[in-house]
Amino acid sequence: MQPAIFLDRDGVIIENREDYVRSWADVSFIPAALHALRVLSPSGWAIVIVTNQAAVGKGLITLRAAEEINRRVVAEVVRHGGRIDAAYLCPHRPDENCDCRKPKPGMLLRAARDLDLDLSRSVMIGDAITDMQAARAAGVRGVLVKTGRGLTELCSFVGTPWFDIARDLADAVESLVQIERIAI
Numbered sequence: 329m330q331p332a333i334f335l336d337r338d339g340v341i342i343e344n345r346e347d348y349v350r351s352w353a354d355v356s357f358i359p360a361a362l363h364a365l366r367v368l369s370p371s372g373w374a375i376v377i378v379t380n381q382a383a384v385g386k387g388l389i390t391l392r393a394a395e396e397i398n399r400r401v402v403a404e405v406v407r408h409g410g411r412i413d414a415a416y417l418c419p420h421r422p423d424e425n426c427d428c429r430k431p432k433p434g435m436l437l438r439a440a441r442d443l444d445l446d447l448s449r450s451v452m453i454g455d456a457i458t459d460m461q462a463a464r465a466a467g468v469r470g471v472l473v474k475t476g477r478g479l480t481e482l483c484s485f486v487g488t489p490w491f492d493i494a495r496d497l498a499d500a501v502e503s504l505v506q507i508e509r510i511a512i
Contacts (some may be wrong), residue, residue, distance in 0.1 A: 340474015
């Protein structure tokens with residue numbers, strides 16, 4: 329079993345949009361995210377996107393279009409020397425109470441089954457407290473980045489964080505390389 333680095337998409341790899349990423353024209357990569365994914369590429373860790381896409385459930389975008397955006401994000405990462413081993417998305421609205429929508433751990437648990445992952449050695453990098461809650465529920469270490477909604481979420485967070493905090497994906501990866509001794 330191998331460990332994984334789970335990544336939220338919007339706010340971590342690409343810019344988060346208030347009105348949702350609805351087409352490829354809405355996609356803008358966060359500075360240094362492609363470099364960070366290139367750094368991770370030779371590691372023995374699985375790299376997995378887990379993304380909530382409520383725009384599908386709200387009828388603002390089709391599931392097929394959302395999956396195509398994911399496919400193109402992965403292709404762009406690969407084109408820049410990075411790697412994504414799998415991408416999971418939850419198409420449900422928050423009120424649908426599904427098992428896959430973060431903060432529930434469904435996508436992480438499904439990826440663990442599908443890819444034979446060791447969750448106890450895995451990390452979730454996201455820009456929302458719901459990402460951190462999903463990580464905790466799955467037994468995964470969480471890292472909240474300050475990109476996307478991260479800084480706003482952190483400023484409104486009450487209590488002592490049970491997760492780590494990083495400036496952006498590149499900063500999180502740099503810490504993982506040092507702390508986790510990810511071989512690159």
